Amino acid sequence: MVPMMMLAAIMSPSAQAQPAAATIESRAREVVALLGGTGDYDATFAPSFRTAVPRARFDAIAAQLQQALGKPTGVAAIEATGPWAAQIRIAYDGGTLNADLTLDPGGSHQIIGLLAKGAEPRGPAAQTLDAVVEQLAAQNGTSVFALARLGDGSPRLEKARNATTPIAIGSAFKLVILAELVRSIEAGERKWSDVVTLDGSALPGGGYAQQPKGTQIALRELAERMISVSDNSATDILLFHLGRAKVEAMLPVVGFTDGGVRNVPFLGALEVFKLKGVDGGALGTRYLAMDAKARRAFLDGPVRDTPIAAIPRDLFQNGKPLRIVELEWFASPNDLIRAMDWLRRHMDGTAGAELRAILSKNPGLPDATKHWRYVGYKGGSEPGVLTMTFLLQAGNGAWYALTAGINDPARDVDTLKFTGLMNRALDLAAPR
Structure with a gap:
Protein backbone atom coordinates (compact mmCIF):
# COMPACT_ATOMS: atom_id res chain seq x y z
CA MET A 1 0.00 0.00 0.00
CA VAL A 2 1.15 3.55 -0.66
CA PRO A 3 -0.56 5.68 2.01
CA MET A 4 0.47 8.91 3.65
CA MET A 5 2.60 7.70 6.57
CA MET A 6 2.35 9.91 9.66
CA LEU A 7 4.13 9.65 12.99
CA ALA A 8 2.03 8.98 16.08
CA ALA A 9 2.15 11.65 18.76
CA ILE A 10 4.27 10.89 21.81
CA MET A 11 2.12 9.72 24.69
CA SER A 12 2.83 8.19 28.07
CA PRO A 13 3.51 4.44 27.52
CA SER A 14 2.30 3.54 30.99
CA ALA A 15 -0.98 5.38 30.54
CA GLN A 16 -1.66 4.27 26.99
CA ALA A 17 -0.10 0.81 26.57
CA GLN A 18 -3.12 -1.35 27.44
CA PRO A 19 -5.89 0.55 25.62
CA ALA A 20 -3.58 1.22 22.68
CA ALA A 21 -2.67 -2.47 22.35
CA ALA A 22 -6.32 -3.51 22.36
CA THR A 23 -7.26 -0.83 19.84
CA ILE A 24 -4.35 -1.70 17.54
CA GLU A 25 -5.38 -5.36 17.61
CA SER A 26 -8.97 -4.40 16.80
CA ARG A 27 -7.91 -2.18 13.89
CA ALA A 28 -5.58 -4.91 12.59
CA ARG A 29 -8.52 -7.33 12.49
CA GLU A 30 -10.53 -4.72 10.60
CA VAL A 31 -7.72 -4.49 8.03
CA VAL A 32 -7.88 -8.26 7.57
CA ALA A 33 -11.63 -8.02 6.94
CA LEU A 34 -11.17 -5.21 4.41
CA LEU A 35 -8.42 -7.14 2.62
CA GLY A 36 -10.89 -10.00 2.38
CA GLY A 37 -13.62 -7.85 0.86
CA THR A 38 -15.76 -6.95 3.89
CA GLY A 39 -15.63 -4.27 6.58
CA ASP A 40 -16.25 -0.53 6.76
CA TYR A 41 -13.48 1.38 4.97
CA ASP A 42 -14.58 4.82 6.14
CA ALA A 43 -14.84 3.74 9.78
CA THR A 44 -11.44 2.03 9.81
CA PHE A 45 -9.31 4.61 8.02
CA ALA A 46 -8.86 8.29 8.84
CA PRO A 47 -9.73 10.93 6.21
CA SER A 48 -6.03 11.59 5.51
CA PHE A 49 -5.49 7.94 4.62
CA ARG A 50 -8.65 7.74 2.51
CA THR A 51 -7.45 10.78 0.53
CA ALA A 52 -4.05 9.21 -0.12
CA VAL A 53 -5.47 5.75 -0.81
CA PRO A 54 -9.02 5.87 -2.21
CA ARG A 55 -11.17 2.78 -1.67
CA ALA A 56 -10.81 1.73 -5.30
CA ARG A 57 -7.02 1.76 -5.00
CA PHE A 58 -7.13 -0.19 -1.75
CA ASP A 59 -9.42 -2.81 -3.32
CA ALA A 60 -7.08 -3.16 -6.29
CA ILE A 61 -4.16 -3.78 -3.94
CA ALA A 62 -6.23 -6.26 -1.93
CA ALA A 63 -7.02 -8.13 -5.14
CA GLN A 64 -3.33 -8.28 -6.05
CA LEU A 65 -2.52 -9.65 -2.61
CA GLN A 66 -5.18 -12.34 -2.92
CA GLN A 67 -3.92 -13.28 -6.35
CA ALA A 68 -0.42 -13.74 -4.92
CA LEU A 69 -1.20 -15.15 -1.48
CA GLY A 70 -4.77 -16.44 -1.46
CA LYS A 71 -7.34 -15.28 1.08
CA PRO A 72 -6.41 -13.46 4.29
CA THR A 73 -7.10 -15.61 7.34
CA GLY A 74 -6.23 -13.43 10.35
CA VAL A 75 -3.65 -11.46 12.31
CA ALA A 76 -0.59 -13.65 12.86
CA ALA A 77 1.45 -11.28 15.03
CA ILE A 78 1.57 -7.73 16.38
CA GLU A 79 4.74 -6.03 17.65
CA ALA A 80 4.39 -2.55 19.10
CA THR A 81 6.74 0.07 17.66
CA GLY A 82 5.25 3.09 19.44
CA PRO A 83 2.31 4.13 21.63
CA TRP A 84 -0.11 3.88 18.70
CA ALA A 85 1.98 2.03 16.11
CA ALA A 86 2.95 -1.57 15.42
CA GLN A 87 4.40 -3.98 12.92
CA ILE A 88 1.76 -6.52 12.02
CA ARG A 89 1.82 -9.84 10.21
CA ILE A 90 -1.33 -10.83 8.34
CA ALA A 91 -1.73 -14.52 7.58
CA TYR A 92 -2.98 -15.62 4.16
CA ASP A 93 -3.75 -19.08 2.81
CA GLY A 94 -0.53 -18.95 0.83
CA GLY A 95 1.82 -16.83 2.93
CA THR A 96 2.18 -13.82 5.21
CA LEU A 97 2.04 -10.06 4.64
CA ASN A 98 4.21 -7.74 6.77
CA ALA A 99 2.98 -4.18 7.33
CA ASP A 100 3.45 -1.11 9.50
CA LEU A 101 0.25 0.11 11.15
CA THR A 102 -0.17 3.60 12.67
CA LEU A 103 -3.26 4.87 14.46
CA ASP A 104 -4.37 8.42 15.16
CA PRO A 105 -3.51 8.93 18.85
CA GLY A 106 -6.62 11.04 19.37
CA GLY A 107 -10.33 10.75 18.78
CA SER A 108 -11.56 7.39 17.51
CA HIS A 109 -8.03 6.09 16.77
CA GLN A 110 -8.62 5.48 13.08
CA ILE A 111 -5.75 4.21 10.95
CA ILE A 112 -3.59 6.99 9.51
CA GLY A 113 -0.82 4.75 8.17
CA LEU A 114 -0.74 1.28 6.65
CA LEU A 115 2.42 0.45 4.75
CA ALA A 116 3.06 -2.97 3.26
CA LYS A 117 6.65 -4.06 3.95
CA GLY A 118 6.87 -7.25 1.93
CA ALA A 119 5.27 -10.66 1.77
CA GLU A 120 6.50 -14.17 2.39
CA PRO A 121 4.78 -16.60 0.04
CA ARG A 122 4.83 -20.22 1.12
CA GLY A 123 7.01 -22.55 -0.87
CA PRO A 124 10.71 -23.13 -1.46
CA ALA A 125 12.87 -20.03 -1.13
CA ALA A 126 15.93 -19.25 -3.20
CA GLN A 127 18.93 -21.02 -1.69
CA THR A 128 21.69 -18.88 -3.24
CA LEU A 129 22.22 -15.31 -4.37
CA ASP A 130 22.52 -16.62 -7.92
CA ALA A 131 19.02 -18.03 -7.58
CA VAL A 132 17.75 -14.68 -6.26
CA VAL A 133 19.24 -12.89 -9.26
CA GLU A 134 17.76 -15.48 -11.64
CA GLN A 135 14.30 -15.05 -10.14
CA LEU A 136 14.68 -11.27 -10.31
CA ALA A 137 15.63 -11.54 -13.99
CA ALA A 138 12.49 -13.60 -14.62
CA GLN A 139 10.24 -10.70 -13.59
CA ASN A 140 8.68 -8.42 -16.20
CA GLY A 141 10.70 -5.38 -17.22
CA THR A 142 14.37 -4.50 -16.79
CA SER A 143 15.94 -5.75 -13.59
CA VAL A 144 19.22 -4.78 -11.93
CA PHE A 145 21.07 -6.10 -8.89
CA ALA A 146 24.38 -5.56 -7.13
CA LEU A 147 26.05 -6.60 -3.90
CA ALA A 148 29.37 -4.96 -3.07
CA ARG A 149 31.90 -5.18 -0.25
CA LEU A 150 32.92 -1.73 1.00
CA GLY A 151 36.32 -0.86 2.37
CA ASP A 152 39.14 1.65 2.00
CA GLY A 153 39.12 1.59 -1.79
CA SER A 154 36.36 1.45 -4.38
CA PRO A 155 33.38 -0.85 -3.77
CA ARG A 156 34.15 -4.42 -4.79
CA LEU A 157 31.26 -6.15 -6.56
CA GLU A 158 30.50 -9.65 -5.32
CA LYS A 159 27.31 -10.28 -7.31
CA ALA A 160 25.83 -8.18 -10.09
CA ARG A 161 23.27 -7.99 -12.86
CA ASN A 162 23.25 -4.94 -15.16
CA ALA A 163 25.32 -3.08 -12.56
CA THR A 164 26.17 -0.19 -14.92
CA THR A 165 22.65 0.16 -16.37
CA PRO A 166 20.84 3.34 -15.27
CA ILE A 167 17.16 2.86 -14.44
CA ALA A 168 14.46 5.05 -12.94
CA ILE A 169 14.98 4.99 -9.17
CA GLY A 170 12.04 6.89 -7.69
CA SER A 171 12.73 8.39 -4.27
CA ALA A 172 16.27 7.01 -4.05
CA PHE A 173 17.32 10.34 -5.61
CA LYS A 174 16.91 11.78 -2.11
CA LEU A 175 20.26 10.24 -1.13
CA VAL A 176 21.99 12.94 -3.19
CA ILE A 177 20.13 15.71 -1.36
CA LEU A 178 21.12 14.12 1.96
CA ALA A 179 24.74 13.99 0.81
CA GLU A 180 24.77 17.72 -0.02
CA LEU A 181 23.33 18.50 3.40
CA VAL A 182 26.06 16.39 5.04
CA ARG A 183 28.74 18.10 2.96
CA SER A 184 27.49 21.55 3.94
CA ILE A 185 27.44 20.62 7.65
CA GLU A 186 30.96 19.22 7.52
CA ALA A 187 32.11 22.37 5.72
CA GLY A 188 30.72 24.51 8.55
CA GLU A 189 28.10 26.12 6.31
CA ARG A 190 25.17 24.68 8.28
CA LYS A 191 24.26 22.80 11.43
CA TRP A 192 21.66 20.07 11.90
CA ILE A 311 -2.21 18.08 -11.24
CA PRO A 312 -4.88 15.36 -11.59
CA ARG A 313 -6.00 14.16 -8.17
CA ASP A 314 -5.77 10.55 -9.33
CA LEU A 315 -2.20 10.82 -10.64
CA PHE A 316 -0.49 7.41 -10.11
CA GLN A 317 -3.67 5.94 -8.61
CA ASN A 318 -4.46 3.62 -11.53
CA GLY A 319 -1.20 1.69 -11.13
CA LYS A 320 -0.08 2.39 -14.71
CA PRO A 321 3.52 3.54 -15.33
CA LEU A 322 3.77 7.16 -16.46
CA ARG A 323 6.74 8.23 -18.59
CA ILE A 324 9.26 6.43 -16.38
CA VAL A 325 11.81 6.26 -19.22
CA GLU A 326 11.77 10.03 -19.78
CA LEU A 327 10.77 11.93 -16.64
CA GLU A 328 12.43 10.49 -13.57
CA TRP A 329 15.68 10.34 -11.63
CA PHE A 330 18.16 7.80 -12.97
CA ALA A 331 20.99 5.75 -11.51
CA SER A 332 22.67 2.39 -11.98
CA PRO A 333 23.27 -0.12 -9.18
CA ASN A 334 26.90 1.02 -9.16
CA ASP A 335 25.76 4.64 -8.74
CA LEU A 336 23.60 3.77 -5.73
CA ILE A 337 26.34 1.66 -4.16
CA ARG A 338 28.86 4.48 -4.58
CA ALA A 339 26.42 6.94 -3.01
CA MET A 340 25.85 4.70 0.00
CA ASP A 341 29.60 4.22 0.32
CA TRP A 342 30.12 8.01 0.28
CA LEU A 343 27.59 8.36 3.09
CA ARG A 344 29.26 5.52 5.02
CA ARG A 345 32.63 7.21 4.80
CA HIS A 346 31.12 10.38 6.29
CA MET A 347 29.60 8.63 9.29
CA ASP A 348 32.84 9.34 11.15
CA GLY A 349 32.72 13.05 10.36
CA THR A 350 31.12 15.94 12.23
CA ALA A 351 27.72 15.09 10.76
CA GLY A 352 28.18 11.36 11.24
CA ALA A 353 26.11 10.49 14.31
CA GLU A 354 22.96 12.11 12.98
CA LEU A 355 23.59 10.75 9.48
CA ARG A 356 23.85 7.22 10.84
CA ALA A 357 20.58 7.62 12.74
CA ILE A 358 18.71 9.14 9.80
CA LEU A 359 19.69 6.41 7.35
CA SER A 360 18.80 3.61 9.78
CA LYS A 361 15.46 4.86 11.13
CA ASN A 362 13.57 2.86 8.49
CA PRO A 363 15.38 -0.43 7.66
CA GLY A 364 13.20 -1.00 4.61
CA LEU A 365 12.12 -4.57 5.39
CA PRO A 366 11.00 -6.04 8.73
CA ASP A 367 13.68 -8.74 8.79
CA ALA A 368 16.53 -6.57 7.51
CA THR A 369 18.11 -6.24 10.94
CA LYS A 370 17.98 -9.95 11.69
CA HIS A 371 21.47 -10.71 10.35
CA TRP A 372 23.01 -7.23 10.18
CA ARG A 373 24.44 -5.00 12.93
CA TYR A 374 23.54 -1.83 11.05
CA VAL A 375 21.03 -1.26 8.23
CA GLY A 376 20.77 2.00 6.33
CA TYR A 377 18.09 2.17 3.67
CA LYS A 378 16.42 4.19 0.94
CA GLY A 379 13.88 2.88 -1.51
CA GLY A 380 11.91 4.33 -4.37
CA SER A 381 8.65 3.42 -6.05
CA GLU A 382 5.90 4.53 -8.35
CA PRO A 383 3.92 2.50 -10.89
CA GLY A 384 6.47 0.63 -13.00
CA VAL A 385 9.40 1.60 -10.74
CA LEU A 386 10.71 -0.17 -7.66
CA THR A 387 14.18 0.08 -6.12
CA MET A 388 15.64 -0.85 -2.73
CA THR A 389 19.14 0.11 -1.61
CA PHE A 390 20.76 -0.96 1.66
CA LEU A 391 23.93 0.04 3.52
CA LEU A 392 24.86 -2.93 5.72
CA GLN A 393 27.32 -3.67 8.46
CA ALA A 394 27.81 -7.32 9.36
CA GLY A 395 28.35 -8.68 12.84
CA ASN A 396 32.08 -8.94 12.12
CA GLY A 397 32.23 -5.21 11.31
CA ALA A 398 32.50 -5.60 7.52
CA TRP A 399 30.50 -3.17 5.37
CA TYR A 400 28.40 -3.98 2.31
CA ALA A 401 25.92 -2.28 0.02
CA LEU A 402 23.09 -4.14 -1.67
CA THR A 403 20.72 -2.71 -4.26
CA ALA A 404 18.18 -3.97 -6.76
CA GLY A 405 15.47 -2.53 -8.94
CA ILE A 406 12.94 -3.17 -11.67
CA ASN A 407 11.59 -0.83 -14.35
CA ASP A 408 8.59 -1.83 -16.42
CA PRO A 409 7.04 0.86 -18.66
CA ALA A 410 4.11 -1.43 -19.46
CA ARG A 411 2.82 -2.45 -16.03
CA ASP A 412 3.34 -2.07 -12.29
CA VAL A 413 6.05 -4.08 -10.58
CA ASP A 414 5.12 -7.18 -8.55
CA THR A 415 6.00 -5.62 -5.21
CA LEU A 416 5.39 -8.78 -3.20
CA LYS A 417 7.69 -10.87 -5.34
CA PHE A 418 10.36 -8.19 -5.37
CA THR A 419 10.38 -7.57 -1.63
CA GLY A 420 10.37 -11.29 -0.98
CA LEU A 421 13.48 -11.66 -3.12
CA MET A 422 15.16 -8.73 -1.35
CA ASN A 423 14.41 -10.27 2.03
CA ARG A 424 16.05 -13.44 0.83
CA ALA A 425 19.04 -11.56 -0.60
CA LEU A 426 19.62 -9.80 2.72
CA ASP A 427 19.60 -13.16 4.47
CA LEU A 428 21.92 -14.90 2.01
CA ALA A 429 24.38 -11.98 1.76
CA ALA A 430 25.04 -11.80 5.50
CA PRO A 431 28.40 -13.32 6.50
CA ARG A 432 27.93 -16.32 8.76
Missing part, protein backbone atom coordinates in the same frame (compact mmCIF):
# COMPACT_ATOMS: atom_id res chain seq x y z
CA SER A 193 19.82 22.42 14.26
CA ASP A 194 19.53 25.22 11.68
CA VAL A 195 15.95 25.96 10.71
CA VAL A 196 14.20 26.60 7.42
CA THR A 197 11.37 29.13 7.46
CA LEU A 198 8.58 28.27 5.04
CA ASP A 199 7.96 31.10 2.57
CA GLY A 200 4.54 29.98 1.40
CA SER A 201 5.77 28.27 -1.78
CA ALA A 202 3.67 25.36 -2.99
CA LEU A 203 4.78 21.94 -1.75
CA PRO A 204 3.96 18.38 -2.79
CA GLY A 205 2.15 16.03 -0.43
CA GLY A 206 3.76 15.36 2.94
CA GLY A 207 3.87 16.52 6.51
CA TYR A 208 4.62 20.15 5.68
CA ALA A 209 2.37 20.78 2.68
CA GLN A 210 -0.32 22.47 4.78
CA GLN A 211 1.95 24.26 7.23
CA PRO A 212 1.49 28.06 7.20
CA LYS A 213 4.01 30.54 5.90
CA GLY A 214 6.55 31.34 8.61
CA THR A 215 6.66 27.81 10.03
CA GLN A 216 10.22 26.92 11.09
CA ILE A 217 11.58 23.40 10.70
CA ALA A 218 15.02 22.10 11.68
CA LEU A 219 17.24 20.61 8.98
CA ARG A 220 17.60 17.44 11.08
CA GLU A 221 13.84 16.90 11.11
CA LEU A 222 13.50 17.53 7.38
CA ALA A 223 16.30 15.09 6.56
CA GLU A 224 14.87 12.35 8.73
CA ARG A 225 11.40 12.72 7.22
CA MET A 226 12.84 12.79 3.70
CA ILE A 227 14.70 9.51 4.19
CA SER A 228 12.64 7.53 6.70
CA VAL A 229 9.13 8.10 5.30
CA SER A 230 10.12 9.62 1.94
CA ASP A 231 8.24 12.83 2.72
CA ASN A 232 8.06 14.74 -0.57
CA SER A 233 7.33 18.09 1.07
CA ALA A 234 10.45 17.75 3.25
CA THR A 235 12.41 16.77 0.13
CA ASP A 236 11.48 19.85 -1.87
CA ILE A 237 12.07 22.14 1.11
CA LEU A 238 15.61 20.76 1.48
CA LEU A 239 16.38 20.69 -2.25
CA PHE A 240 15.58 24.35 -2.78
CA HIS A 241 17.02 25.48 0.55
CA LEU A 242 20.34 23.81 -0.28
CA GLY A 243 20.14 24.91 -3.91
CA ARG A 244 19.54 22.89 -7.06
CA ALA A 245 23.01 23.69 -8.41
CA LYS A 246 24.68 22.55 -5.17
CA VAL A 247 22.83 19.22 -5.28
CA GLU A 248 23.74 18.78 -8.94
CA ALA A 249 27.38 19.37 -8.06
CA MET A 250 27.18 16.42 -5.64
CA LEU A 251 26.13 13.95 -8.35
CA PRO A 252 29.70 13.11 -9.48
CA VAL A 253 31.02 13.49 -5.94
CA VAL A 254 28.82 10.70 -4.58
CA GLY A 255 29.30 8.61 -7.72
CA PHE A 256 26.08 9.13 -9.68
CA THR A 257 28.03 8.91 -12.93
CA ASP A 258 26.21 6.23 -14.95
CA GLY A 259 22.98 8.23 -14.67
CA GLY A 260 25.00 11.28 -15.67
CA VAL A 261 23.39 14.30 -17.31
CA ARG A 262 19.97 12.66 -17.26
CA ASN A 263 19.65 14.02 -13.71
CA VAL A 264 20.42 17.60 -14.75
CA PRO A 265 18.48 19.77 -14.10
CA PHE A 266 17.89 17.96 -10.80
CA LEU A 267 14.13 17.84 -10.45
CA GLY A 268 12.06 18.35 -7.33
CA ALA A 269 9.18 16.04 -6.51
CA LEU A 270 6.46 18.59 -7.26
CA GLU A 271 8.12 19.44 -10.57
CA VAL A 272 7.99 15.81 -11.64
CA PHE A 273 4.32 15.54 -10.66
CA LYS A 274 3.52 18.61 -12.73
CA LEU A 275 5.56 17.48 -15.73
CA LYS A 276 3.93 14.05 -15.75
CA GLY A 277 0.40 15.04 -14.87
CA VAL A 278 -0.60 18.51 -16.07
CA ASP A 279 -2.69 18.56 -19.25
CA GLY A 280 -2.18 14.86 -19.80
CA GLY A 281 1.60 15.27 -19.73
CA ALA A 282 1.72 18.21 -22.15
CA LEU A 283 3.89 20.21 -19.75
CA GLY A 284 6.40 17.36 -19.69
CA THR A 285 6.39 17.06 -23.47
CA ARG A 286 7.34 20.72 -23.77
CA TYR A 287 10.09 20.27 -21.17
CA LEU A 288 11.62 17.25 -22.89
CA ALA A 289 11.92 19.10 -26.18
CA MET A 290 14.25 21.69 -24.63
CA ASP A 291 17.99 21.80 -24.01
CA ALA A 292 19.33 22.01 -20.44
CA LYS A 293 19.42 25.83 -20.32
CA ALA A 294 15.88 26.16 -21.58
CA ARG A 295 14.71 23.46 -19.18
CA ARG A 296 16.03 25.44 -16.21
CA ALA A 297 14.15 28.54 -17.31
CA PHE A 298 11.03 26.45 -17.91
CA LEU A 299 11.21 24.96 -14.40
CA ASP A 300 11.72 28.37 -12.81
CA GLY A 301 8.87 29.91 -14.82
CA PRO A 302 5.94 28.00 -16.33
CA VAL A 303 6.39 24.86 -14.20
CA ARG A 304 6.75 26.81 -10.94
CA ASP A 305 3.76 28.99 -11.81
CA THR A 306 1.45 26.10 -12.70
CA PRO A 307 -0.89 25.63 -9.74
CA ILE A 308 -0.97 22.36 -7.84
CA ALA A 309 -4.67 22.15 -8.64
CA ALA A 310 -3.71 21.45 -12.27
